[in-house]
Amino acid sequence: MRAIVNTPGGPAPVELRDVPEPVPGPNEALVAVRAFSLNRGELRSFVNNEAGWIPGQDVSGVVLKAASGGLGPPAGTRVVALTDEFGWAEQVAVPTHRIVPLPDNVSFAQAATLPVAGLTALRCVRLGGALIGRRVLITGAAGGVGTLAIQIAARSGAHVTAVVGRPERAAGLTDIGAHDIVRRIEDATGRYSLILESGGGNSLSEAVKHIEANGTVVVYGNSSGEPSTISFQDFRAAQNARIQSFFYFTSGAEEMFAPDLALLVSLIADGGLRPVIGVERNWADLATVAESLRGRQVAGKAVFHTGDP
């Protein structure tokens, strides 16, 4: 089968190559991958993992072979799944408890935006508790997690402020639920009950200065790679606020991935969640699009098709 493999040190960081087909375990279904998405975190794995490794966590497609153990969806079911790796391939073996069936009105491309970014957005928003009437600020708002988090927070009743890096990055964010859009977190006025912070560096330092008493700053990324300065004094005006780290993979019990993914799928199906897909291409273009993502040029998610969309 064809797969995208890691080629560190080569002319491109990854390449489409022929590789052996996966052999599923008894509790794994074999999925024919139709679409997948690229996450910013995966840009780092191109560098950190060995040559020949197959990346890929967010996949959607059709079950080719049901798990021999009898669990999970039957062959022919349209599905979305979260894999740990190996997803950027024509076929991938996925544990049945990580697979969610797709209704006909949810496309493979829409579904492929959900596993890592959607679970991160959903679970980070949940860390704010009941959000009706609360103020929420989201940094990196034009990105993959940000565009989903805006919608989930707005749907939860929050007043949402989005932080974007350039004026053109604001395009479409009001339509998906952002009430205010600012260019720098310093420009946000007032304090927030929940801040989703992924910029790092000064962005995290400023987030602490914008949180309200008892509020929560969720730190789930460090896109800038910069360290932050934070002082106890910053909390004088926001006493008992907390900084909460978030890692999607350990953010809940293993068996909760599928129910949460199913919730996100149902939100798309009922029209309450519209994934922003800024780039949709054949997988042959992955290396080029990866550079656009690294350069903050992709609005929302980058989605790839293994064949015709």
Ligand SMILES: NC(=O)c1ccc[n+]([C@@H]2O[C@H](COP(=O)([O-])OP(=O)(O)OC[C@H]3O[C@@H](n4cnc5c(N)ncnc54)[C@H](OP(=O)(O)O)[C@@H]3O)[C@@H](O)[C@H]2O)c1
């Ligand atoms: N902890 C977890 O489990 C988890 C899960 C998923 C993602 N993440 C992390 O969360 C962050 C967001 O993920 P994502 O998939 O939404 O990424 P993304 O689609 O690339 O969006 C990130 C956004 O952050 C903004 N940004 C601000 N400062 C930046 C900087 N110095 N360098 C690059 N981007 C900067 C960019 O928008 P502007 O250009 O408009 O500023 C960019 O669009 C990443 O750091 C990712 O690694 C963590």
